[in-house]
Amino acid sequence: MPQAPAKGPPQMPSGARPGTMPNSRPDSATDDVSENPLSPPDSSFRTQGNARDGSSKPDERLLPLSSGLYLVATPIGNLGDITFRAIDILKRADIILCEDTRTSGKLLSRYGVKTKRIAYHEHNAAKMRPEIMDRLGKGQALALISDAGTPLINDPGYKLVRDCKTEGFNVTAAPGASSPIVALVLSGLPSDHFFYAGFLPPKTSARKKELTRFSDIPGSLIFLESPKRLAGSLADMAEMLGDAREAAVARELTKMFEEVRTETLGNLAAHYAAEGAPKGEIVVIVGPQSERDAEPDADDIDARLVELLKTLRTKEAADQVAKETGLKKRDLYNRALELSKPSGA
Incomplete structure (x- = not known):
């Protein structure tokens, strides 16, 4: 009679498509990572529903995200450079805020993400932030992405994060690529x-x-x-x-x-x-x-000019030190003039 397979942590099947996630870990697994893969260990974000009810334990992928702003990094070139967690967030969010909805559409289509997209960029940020605050106030989960890479790097997203923190809305990130x-x-x-x-x-x-x-x-x-x-x-x-x-x-x-x-x-x-x-x-x-290559000390420059002035004219001494240090000839010439004056003059 064949023996039942030994119980153990589920394995990701060979050839699994990007965007899929393994089943939940066994309850016996313990480490410092939150049970909810979308939440930080401090549990400031919690998946809604009965995910923690041991009697049912539904698939967390089918449950809505906790309300808040999710900063999601996207690939900078190769579309394969996105995390399972990022795709899961994008699929489960109520809205995806995109720098350019058409540019982001290529990535989202690749991974079967059908979440509604709204443009949020430098030119409409001031107008859109009140609407975003209103959505968060109603308990929605919003994902923010840029055209490529990590949001907030060289874009106006930091203002949105600042406003969210001021209003007390949760903010977390799914890190990834950054050029x-x-x-x-x-x-x-x-x-x-x-x-x-x-x-x-x-x-x-x-x-x-x-x-x-x-x-x-x-x-x-x-x-x-x-x-x-x-x-x-x-x-x-x-x-x-x-x-x-x-x-x-x-x-x-x-x-x-x-x-x-x-x-x-x-x-x-x-x-x-x-x-x-x-x-x-x-x-x-x-x-x-x-x-x-560092700029020499002022005393060293004076000492070098004084040494050269013993045998060279003022302009020649300044030119020589300029070649040696990369400093401006005019500044060195003026300093050489001061140093060549008789003491007490």
Whole structure:
């Protein structure tokens, strides 16, 4: 007589389609993860219905979500980069707030998500937030997604989260893909400290001014850029941050033609000036300033100028120190004039 199969945790069947989830864990399993896969361990979100009634234990996928705002990360390129949990939330939410309903439609159709979509983006955010607050007040569960990646990164979603927290509505997240982080880890540049700077101004003068704010940050810098402005931005970065500074240009991340080019800022600027605008969305990573490239101490500069003034004219001394340090010739010339004055003059 064949023996009954041993009981144990259910296994995901081979070839299971994305978007399906295994059955509930056996009651004997214990860890620090909430029983509800959509809720944080503090149980601030609870699935409605009788999911915790041991006599029935219905499939949680058929129950509505708890009221609140769910921030759901979506793929940045490859549609396979979405979590089971994200799909489950999108299927069970009352409304999906999309940056662009047509763009999101491709992803949602791929996974059979038929939830109603409403546009929520930079241009209608102020108008839509009162309606969203009203829906949350009526107990609805709303999922917020962007066109690609993690919501709130470079979009107005943070204002919605702020309003939700002010009104006391629950907010949680289903984390996932984010192009700045993917580019950083693929660049090979230091990732222990980094600063996300987003898009730089489109015009050169404003862009250079903005770059001066980031020059002394002790970590890698992360920028987003459009293909048509890439060469100009890299040239300005090379001028303002140092052309020998290591950097990487990442594009088409997670897609078939993914490319990450890591060189100096000077070489990258020259490459894209010659090759023209590349295709795809761009993330630029600029490595931290090395100690040898750091601006020298003012006393060291004075000492070097005094030494050179013994054998060179003022302008020549200033030019030499400018080459050695990358500092402006005019500032060094004025300082050299002061140092060359007789003591007490």
